[in-house]
């Protein structure tokens with residue numbers, strides 16, 4: 472369980488980056504944070520593993536106020552895939568995936584077995600192991616990033632635009648694979664995305680952020696049937712339009 476109570480964040484020149492956030496993520500939930508650029512999504516996510524500290528308020532993970540935890544220990548039990556935090560270029564794929572287990576002092580044979588298991592989970596061949604990150608495609612590197620985040624068996628996964636820079640097919644494939652992994656491993660996932668279609672398809676709860684606040688928390692069905700305001704309505708307009716366009720196209724196709 473992740474619990475935000477009255478959480479605020481201010482930076483020197485920007486006093487209202489986050490204004491009083493209250494929300495919960497229950498065990499096993501897949502929650503998406505969505506909203507316009509600059510609305511505070513990445514800041515919210517980074518508060519959960521203490522990459523950023525709140526200005527006020529309390530964040531609990533599994534009941535414990537994280538301000539009282541050791542941030543390094545906290546980060547080792549939470550997996551995170553952030554765009555821009557890439558793989559270590561001079562380490563092999565096996566070394567990249569095994570980095571957290573190694574820091575946690577796992578025996579070498581266990582790490583080796585775990586690396587094999589994870590490559591299988593993210594659907595890459597075991598022959599990748601000895602390669603360097605630059606010898607893989609962007610999509611394959613994102614899969615390795617995912618494997619690395621899962622290596623020490625975290626219960627919670629934080630993902631900031633993890634599928635962002637990929638071509639649409641690879642992106643859909645990886646998102647679908649992650650959705651299966653989330654269920655199989657009974658993870659709790661918080662995903663930051665710009666893409667409402669992705670949020671609607673992947674998550675069971677969507678948190679819509681706007682200008683440092685939350686404008687709606689609800690299931691995909693709820694957002695589609697009862698958007699709380701014009702901000703949410705604008706965000707669901709594009710997936711709605713695409714559904715309409717595709718339906719018309721299919722109808723035309725069936726008439727040929």
Ligand SMILES: Nc1ncnc2c1ncn2[C@@H]1O[C@H](COP(=O)(O)OP(=O)(O)OP(=O)(O)O)[C@@H](O)[C@H]1O
Nearest residue numbers: 482483485488506507508509510511512513514515
């Ligand atoms: N270190 C910082 N110092 C000052 N302001 C910051 C800092 N980090 C973020 N901000 C500001 O806080 C606000 C929220 O940033 P954040 O990165 O959380 O947005 P975001 O919703 O993730 O945006 P995007 O979709 O573009 O990634 C922005 O206005 C940003 O300029």
Ligand SMILES: [Mg+2]
Nearest residue numbers: 512513514663
């Ligand atoms: Mg961001």
